[in-house]
Amino acid sequence: MKEFKKIFKKVNGIEILKQYCMAHVILFSLLETAILGLSRKSLEIVRLAVDNRIYCKLKKKYKGFISEYQQKEDTKNVLHEHSDIVWVCWFQGMEHAPKMVQYCFESLKSNLRDKRIILITEDNYKEYVQFPEYILEKYEKGCFSKTHLSDLLRLELLIKYGGTWIDATVWCSSPIYPDYLFDADFFMFQNLKPGLDGQCTAVSSWFITSCSNNQMLMLERALLYEYWKENTKLVHYYLFHMFFQMVIEAYPDEWNKVVPFSNATPHILLLRLFEEYDEAIANAVKEMTSFHKLTYKFEESDTTIKNTFYQVLFGVQE
Structure with missing residues (x-):
């Protein structure tokens, strides 16, 4: 029970339960928990099961919308331009x-x-993109957070201008990287098998490269805007990812053109950030990838631990 309370607090369990209530999966989640137990592994299995149930509900609801969208879709005379812009938002x-x-x-x-x-900041984002009025109204009313607004923002920016969106918590360790990360018509880091097994979503959204007017991003935007026409709350924190899984299924040929790169590799450093620094491991990880998804959400006391990856890599040793 002590471990459960620790996990519940860490993952903001109250907010998760609210989302489960909204998605009408709270009874399902409680039943799964009663069957599987409260261990860390059991709770992870419950989370995967609940996520899949929410995804299936969304897929059933928006199946008709996707079909209608594709029937009306006009791909002729659409410009697909590359850009050297890297978009970062805080x-x-x-x-x-x-x-x-x-x-x-x-x-x-x-x-x-x-x-x-x-x-991109609160002060300048309207200079680059325009959101539908109902999107801005719901944002200003607190229906969704800045985090989700950034999901919508990256879509608008990449569809309009092209380029690469990189989350503000991505650390670049080297100027040497594969060309396709920035030059491809489309790129996202992915869940790859066998890690993909059991997951209902296959992508990470913290690094996206795209030419303008990308077909997949335009359907993703259409799905999210349709959702907010009908809702006042976010049914799941990873709604973007769930809708993008539907996009992948709608455009399998386009998705198969994307270079497969596991999203696990750029998270290795995050998992060791406050462990004792090991130069061999640090060099090996930096050879695997030049881009590392990190977080700013940690205890300040962690940053004072001596000789950690955090202290050495960011030069904050006292």
């Missing part, structure tokens, strides 16, 4: 960002010198 402005976000932003500027890095 709504409060970089001067008010956590140190980790600032470290990550500086790493992009240092290592992506041939790219135009544009920082």
Whole structure:
């Protein structure tokens, strides 16, 4: 029970239960928990089962919308342009960002010198994109957070301009990386088999490269906008990912063109951030990938632990 309470607090369990109630899967989740127990592994299996149930409900609801959208879709005379822009967003402005976000932003500027890095904030995002009025109204009423607004923002920016969206918590460790990460018509990091087994979603949205007017992103945007026409709350934190799984199934040929790159590799450093630094491991991880998905959500006391990956890699040793 002690471990359960710790996990419940860490994952913001109250908010998850609210989402389960909204999705009408709370009884299902309680039944699964009663059967499987409260261990960490059991709770992970419950989460996967509930996520899949929510996904199936959404897929059934929006199946007709996707079919109708594809019938009306006009792909003729649509421009698909590449861009060297890297889009990064921190709504409060970089001067008010956590140190980790600032470290990550500086790493992009240092290592992506041939790219135009544009920082999007609360003050300037309307200079680049326009959202439907009902989207802005629901955002201003608190129906969804800045996190979800950034999901919509990356779609609008990439559809209109093309380029690469990189989350503000992505650290770039080297100027050497595969060309396709930025030059491909489309790229996202993916869940790959066997890790994909049991998962209802296959993508990560923290790094997206796209030419303008990408077919898959346009359907993703249409699905999210249709959702917000009818709803005032987010049914699942990873709604973007669930809808994108439907997009993959709608455009399998387009998705098969995407270079497969596991999203597990860029998370290795995150999982060791406050462990004792090991130079051999650090070098090996940086050879595997130049982009590392990190987080700013950790205890301040963790940053004072001596000789960790965090302290060494970010030069904050006292």
